[in-house]
Amino acid sequence: MRGSARILAGVPVADAVLREAAVRASRLPAPPHLVMVRLGEDPASVSYVRGKDRKAREVGLTSTVYALPEETSQAELLDLIARLNADEGVNGILVQLPLPPHVSEQAVLHAVDPHKDVDGFHPLNVGELWAGRPSLRPCTPAGILALLAHYGLPVAGQRAVIVGRSHIVGRPLAALLLNADATVTLAHSRTPNLTAVTREADLLCVAVGRPHLVTPEMVRSGATVIDVGINRVKPELSGKAYLTGDVHPDVQDVAGAMTPVPGGVGPLTIAQLLVNTVHAAEMQAAGTVRR
Numbered sequence: 001m002r003g004s005a006r007i008l009a010g011v012p013v014a015d016a017v018l019r020e021a022a023v024r025a026s027r028l029p030a031p032p033h034l035v036m037v038r039l040g041e042d043p044a045s046v047s048y049v050r051g052k053d054r055k056a057r058e059v060g061l062t063s064t065v066y067a068l069p070e071e072t073s074q075a076e077l078l079d080l081i082a083r084l085n086a087d088e089g090v091n092g093i094l095v096q097l098p099l100p101p102h103v104s105e106q107a108v109l110h111a112v113d114p115h116k117d118v119d120g121f122h123p124l125n126v127g128e129l130w131a132g133r134p135s136l137r138p139c140t141p142a143g144i145l146a147l148l149a150h151y152g153l154p155v156a157g158q159r160a161v162i163v164g165r166s167h168i169v170g171r172p173l174a175a176l177l178l179n180a181d182a183t184v185t186l187a188h189s190r191t192p193n194l195t196a197v198t199r200e201a202d203l204l205c206v207a208v209g210r211p212h213l214v215t216p217e218m219v220r221s222g223a224t225v226i227d228v229g230i231n232r233v234k235p236e237l238s239g240k241a242y243l244t245g246d247v248h249p250d251v252q253d254v255a256g257a258m259t260p261v262p263g264g265v266g267p268l269t270i271a272q273l274l275v276n277t278v279h280a281a282e283m284q285a286a287g288t289v290r291r
């Protein structure tokens with residue numbers, strides 16, 4: 001039998017988070033409305049947006065997907081966002097990343113009304129997050145905190161190491177863990193002697209996008225390991241493509257607790273997106289948002 005690590009399954013936690021979101025949604029005058037926009041037909045983006053759309057409906061939200069052609073111009077996209085911003089029937093807006101190269105990610109993330117920014121990617125929300133008073137928290141990092149809380153794993157006082165410094169995972173996760181009183185290190189591709197750094201971690205979070213980058217000797221015995229990576233791997237000889245994380249399965253032999261892939265952080269990302277949509281709708285209904 002492999003490993004002694006406790007497996008931190010995401011699906012039951014996501015279900016609990018979603019039940020609460022459904023109750024809150026039902027108390028609002030109208031179902032919260034999430035609008036998702038994607039450009040092109042990248043299979044991963046198509047599948048993620050479909051998953052979010054399906055969950056949103058399950059929970060009793062209204063969900064609209066704009067599947068626009070890859071060649072949609074930046075001006076056309078910004079025009080759509082402006083209309084969604086102005087539409088009082090829209091509570092949350094998500095533009096699926098990555099965007100095609102002819103569209104500036106920064107321009108798009110800037111354009112979304114910060115009060116409808118359910119990804120938490122607008123610079124105003126990023127600033128509030130780093131100032132320690134987040135409102136709409138980025139979904140994957142917030143999902144990771146929900147997972148840790150659900151399993152009773154401590155954050156305050158822990159030495160947390162995050163591998164990966166992206167704007168959608170690593171950086172906002174660092175901010176949330178810091179806000180929760182962890183001592184945080186952010187490692188990346190230019191970090192020398194990564195193993196020495198990761199071995200320091202009580203809480204090791206990996207968001208790189210390289211299958212099995214983290215091996216057992218990089219992990220302190222008993223550490224909690226959060227595997228954010230989602231890699232689609234095609235076996236060389238034969239067989240079907242499958243999903244695997246950034247953490248080698250043998251890490252289960254040394255870690256105290258570890259998230260699976262799939263079925264770990266991913267479902268929580270979706271759940272938190274819907275929580276954010278409900279939260280945005282609540283703020284808009286309460287008139288705490290003046291536009």
Ligand SMILES: NC(=O)C1=CN([C@@H]2O[C@H](COP(=O)(O)OP(=O)(O)OC[C@H]3O[C@@H](n4cnc5c(N)ncnc54)[C@H](OP(=O)(O)O)[C@@H]3O)[C@@H](O)[C@H]2O)C=CC1
Nearest residue numbers: 164165166169188189190207208209228229230265266269
């Ligand atoms: N489960 C979920 O809900 C989600 C999963 N993901 C998955 O998480 C993974 C990461 O995504 P994302 O954050 O967008 O990734 P990005 O590609 O934007 O960033 C990757 C980061 O990893 C760093 N890196 C790359 N190679 C190494 C290395 N050898 N050693 C140390 N650091 C390295 C890069 O460093 P540098 O900055 O120096 O280039 C960069 O900071 C992907 O597999 C993605 O699919 C993403 C979002 C949500």
Ligand SMILES: Nc1nc(=O)c2c([nH]1)NC[C@@H]1CN(c3ccc(C(=O)N[C@@H](CCC(=O)O)C(=O)O)cc3)C=[N+]21
Nearest residue numbers: 048095096097098119139262263264265266267269270
């Ligand atoms: N504006 C924007 N917001 C995002 O939040 C965003 C984005 N763009 N671009 C891409 C990344 C990636 N991401 C995931 C969401 C769900 C799963 C998920 O549900 N994963 C399942 C498996 C899914 C499968 O089978 O493919 C699991 O881990 O169990 C994964 C990854 C959100 N992202």
